[in-house]
Amino acid sequence: MPTPIYPAYPTIDSMTPYKTGKPIDELARELGMDPDNIVKLASNENPLGCSPQATDAMQLALADAARYPDGSGYALKCAILDHHQDEWGDLDLDHITLGNGSNDILDLIARSFVSSRDSVVYSQYAFAVYMLATKAVGAEAVVVPSVSSGAQRFGHDLKAMAKAIQPNTKVVFLANPNNPTGTCFTHDELTDFLDSVPKDVVVVLDEAYVEYFDPEHYVSSISLLTTYSNLVISRTFSKAYGLASVRVGYAICHHKISNYLNRLRQPFNVNVMAQAAATAALADQAFVSQSRDMNTTQLQKMTQALDELGFEVIPSHANFITFKAGEAEESGVELYHALLKKGVITRPLAGYGMGAWLRVSIGLPEENDRLIDALTTLS
């Protein structure tokens, strides 16, 4: 058989598939271990699971499994509208786009606004999906070096990012907090940035971890939509809401932008169970608060424990923490493998050019203790 020639976009040759956290069952198979004995701190999932109301709603929705879901996602969009109404008085259903996870939203934005002649700006160490979405449309990635010192080290350098915008730049991706660094920028830094960006450049603000911010000090970014019609806020049910497996995310933006996204969106991108779960999850904010409170305490404990073990830690504002495993460039991957043998799954960051670093999600108190115990024996 002759070798087929597939003329893919040249940028696709330079892509590597997104590396997901190792599943518990896979490690159990490899090590012949009891899956119940394995701790997964690799994908920033909610260790408390999800709201029982979401589980109940999914069970009820199963009865409708034979029917196509509501392609407009009406009930879920109404719940989202209700949840954010006080942040932006003009919010209406037309400003909301549902995604199969917020990953879908990021991809829809690239496909809607960026061609192979265009460029996309994002930060060094930014969430890997920005690179994937950019290269998938054959566009040029303008990767801006991160902040190199001080409290926001490894974070987005918003001033440099504004300067990096080219005449052919169509989209800028920002993550606040960012994964895998856990860094964040302030509301004022964001508005300064938005003021300096041309109005025809779409700015995506990915707030996958926003629920972990202290609500007392959080200033709503959704309220900025009154002023900045080129802003897209992306949210997910995968993290604090604990619904990573059901795949729901959403974008809030000007209806002209959501109108484009909805042209490319697969009509049934969010399934019946997912719509029901997300709608119910929004109604249970007590669960979100409980998740945030536990994370705040455990994040503090883990930061201190890692510090006491002598690791350099990047101060985190999310539900994970990244620390330097050692001086050698492969230290992160080595420690990752050593921890796997102890039944603890973490996330190496070589794919991000941070080979010496390791990212760990904040788990239940006992799971975090397992990690610290394992690190203590290994060091």
Ligand SMILES: *Cc1c(COP(=O)(O)O)cnc(C)c1O
């Ligand atoms: C986890 C994560 C997402 C969310 O992905 P989903 O597709 O919604 O599960 C988006 N952005 C960042 C920065 C993340 O870490």
